[in-house]
Amino acid sequence: MKSLRKFTGLRRLLAAGAVTLAAVSIQPLSAQAAPQPVVGGTRAAQGEFPFMVRLSMGCGGALYAKDVVLTAAHCVNGSGSNTSITATAGVVDLQSSGATKVRSTKVLQAPGYNGKGKDWALIKLARPIELPTLKIATTTAYNNGTFTVAGWGAAREGGSQQRYLLKAAVPFVDDATCRQAYGSDLVPGDEICAGFPQGGVDTCQGDSGGPMFRKDDTGAYLQVGIVSWGEGCARAGYPGVYSEVSTFAADIARAAAGL
Structure with missing residues (x-):
């Protein structure tokens, strides 16, 4: 399966x-x-992969830009305004008090995504996260x-x-x-x-x-x-x-x- x-x-x-x-x-x-x-x-280790992001819907991602997360298309439901996702960054321990948490404002799912291939999406954040991005x-x-x-x-x-x-x-x-x-x-x-x-x-x-x-x-x-x-x-x-x-x-x- x-x-x-x-x-x-x-x-x-x-x-x-x-x-x-x-x-x-x-x-x-x-x-x-x-x-x-x-x-x-x-x-x-703390700080080893500073671009890593945890998303509240149960997925991961990486900072493509300081205010944009690159993730998978199957993690999101279509494109458009979306303030329901929280991105957690800056820590390896999700329960750390030092975590940076930022809400989403928009989501863009890969155009033409239908469940086979094209599995990428972008999440726009409400503010930049001041951490290194991943090219x-x-x-x-x-x-x-x-x-x-x-x-x-x-x-x-x-x-x-x-x-x-x-x-x-x-x-x-x-x-x-x-x-x-x-x-x-x-x-x-x-x-x-x-x-x-x-x-x-x-x-x-x-x-x-x-x-x-x-x-x-x-x-x-x-x-x-x-x-x-x-x-x-x-x-x-x-x-x-x-x-x-x-x-x-x-x-x-x-x-x-x-x-």
């Missing part, structure tokens, strides 16, 4: 979005026999190697979201290999896969919308993916599926400028 990684709600079937960062889950809906708890993830990939040059995933999602399939930000590393999986797992459900031009053949490390429910990133040639973090979906969390033979940021970079830039 295809599973989105939003903490609650549906994307294509039953939901359970989380990123199984070996301890950070970011994968979508899907509930079948639960595998062993995600392993390999560790707690992120996005504009070419496929960095669609390789090892990526970092992080989130507050479930640490195991079907589990609950986490209080502390967790992180893990997952390797790139080529389209041909990923198609062996997902067949026609995969949209190669829109999506990029990552994970270990044996499973064990992945994103899971509650991680939807969070970034998959790596260092660029200058040593700066660069976002290459957005947590989207997968078959359960951290299952052998089923890598995590992420929205391929470079495919939509120009669209995202135009949309952000118009918010």
